[in-house]
Amino acid sequence: MLIKLAWRNLWRQKRRTILTAMALALALVLSLFMRSMQEGSYANNIENSAKFSTGLIQLQHVEFEESQSIEDLLPATDEFIAPAREMDDVERILPRLESFALAAAGDKSKGVMVLGVMPALEDEYSSISDKVVEGEFIKADDSAVLIGQGLAEYLSLAVGDELVLYGQGYRGQTAAGLYKIKGIVHFPLPQLDNLLIYMPLPLSQTLFSTGEQVSAWVIDTRELTRLEQTLADLKRAYSSQKLKNKVNVRDWEDLAPEMAQQIAMDKAGGIFMMYLLYGVVGFGLFATILMMTLERYREFGVMMATGLVRAKLLGLVVLESSFISLLGVTIGLALGTPLVVWFHYHPIELTGETAEMMLELGWEPILPMLLSPWLFIDQILIVLGLMLLCLLYPLWRIYRLDLVTALKGGAHVN
């Protein structure tokens, strides 16, 4: 009966109830849309930029983070990487050996970054062969290299030319070699374009005399949402006695802290906007609930005189507010869900400068939406929290309601 009563009470002020619910719904739709878009674009940025640099997760030697040295390596054996391969969420694993060296050709020389990779695997991940502007992409058993376009121009090199790499190898050995250029790659980021030399992993292991070792195992998860779990799994798998104090499992936030920070800032901004929006709507909800309470003081008095205990009266008001909030949430979800789902499967396509910039970076120029139950649950919880907040004062008023004054129709608190 109390539920029936609460429900019918809602419709005594039809317009007010609907307006309040609609305002809640609108806030929910906007917030949900905004947050889904934000999280979607973060995921996109993370995945895209991971592709072209650090990957999502890397296994490194514990000292490598500090030293970036060719001395601090991990085994490149199947046995070592087997635990990671067995994980369901791991989509691909790329061994990389990276070190600095001096590149010389003719009378010019320059410090470069040599990246030993498994060409086919890298290409599958980041489609790097598409970026070859001259010559061909390398194969695993080639003894030739790919070179950044900027670097090639600086050293006045073309496909078919040779260059000398000179540096320090494993355990202080000298690393030196003469390599033919098989292809020239254009990297959108100038830092890379002027710096990078790709070579097959075996060739780089020979150059640096590392034997079967790598400086990083780059690990990519099937779903970005599974990153945390995978990270935890990897940490557990690589914390055995033998490997302890040897393997460092790092995620993209650790590998690219600037980006992590930028995302955190952007997210904070979005969440602030969201709370601002809910704050405004919250005032409306508060006003409605307060009015619902104050204008019915006499009625409450009569109910109490005829035997309704205070707790049930409080319950009645909570029920009424819950109905309004649920109405808002329901309308909001009914409108918001199709919207988010639609844009998840049909991402907004960007045009103009932004699009070109993204294309240049090798990214698809889209604004994807993240479809995550957590974002929905967040919104629902926020509305419920908002309602509870709005209820505090009205409930206190009822709690302090004086029967005699209420019956006389007054709203005074004793």
Next chain:
Amino acid sequence: MSIQTTQLRKTYNQDTDFPVHAVKQLDLSIEQGEFVAVMGPSGSGKTTLLNMIGGIDIPSAGTVIIDGIDICALKDKALIAFRRDNIGFIFQDYSLLPVLTALENVEFVMQLQGHSEKECRERAITLLDQVGLGEQLHKIPSKLSGGQQQRVAVARALAPSPRFVMADEPTANLDAKSTAELLDIMQQLNEKEGTTFIFSTHDPRVIKRARRVIVFEDGQLTEDRAQ
């Protein structure tokens, strides 16, 4: 079974420079089965008195003893339960819940007592029949006339089978015909069911129908007569 007040007093704004002595030193005794009118001009303290003996207002001094229970000593929750089970209220403005039908209004207070839905339904229908609203069970208050609404209120007041019914100026908003109808019903219930009615009024036509009249002036009892 009776209501007994001793040295009952109510002073509003007690601690200010202008205290209002709404009820002064009242000793009164009302037995079960009585049909009592409390008469007096506006502001004489009738509402205050009914509120105090109905367990709604707290006296400034003195006691109200109903069936040997000092209701002023009851805690909030116990008082509400006591009131619910022993005292029915009828208000001048009917005060029905606007969103509930006549039937639901009556059922609601019974459900608060913890009766089963079936019991509530049956008794509510019987009561509404008794007050002549057997045909109007499913109408909401705004679809009923003032007299009809007040009769629903009588049914509601009687639903929990209270020993006493307090009616504060129940006919003040009613026309002559409705007033007569309402009094007929109250009198019938009093005579047949033995329900005690204590009602305040300043309407001479209503006073005529009472069997005992308590005259109140300026918070004091000036006359207490049977008729």
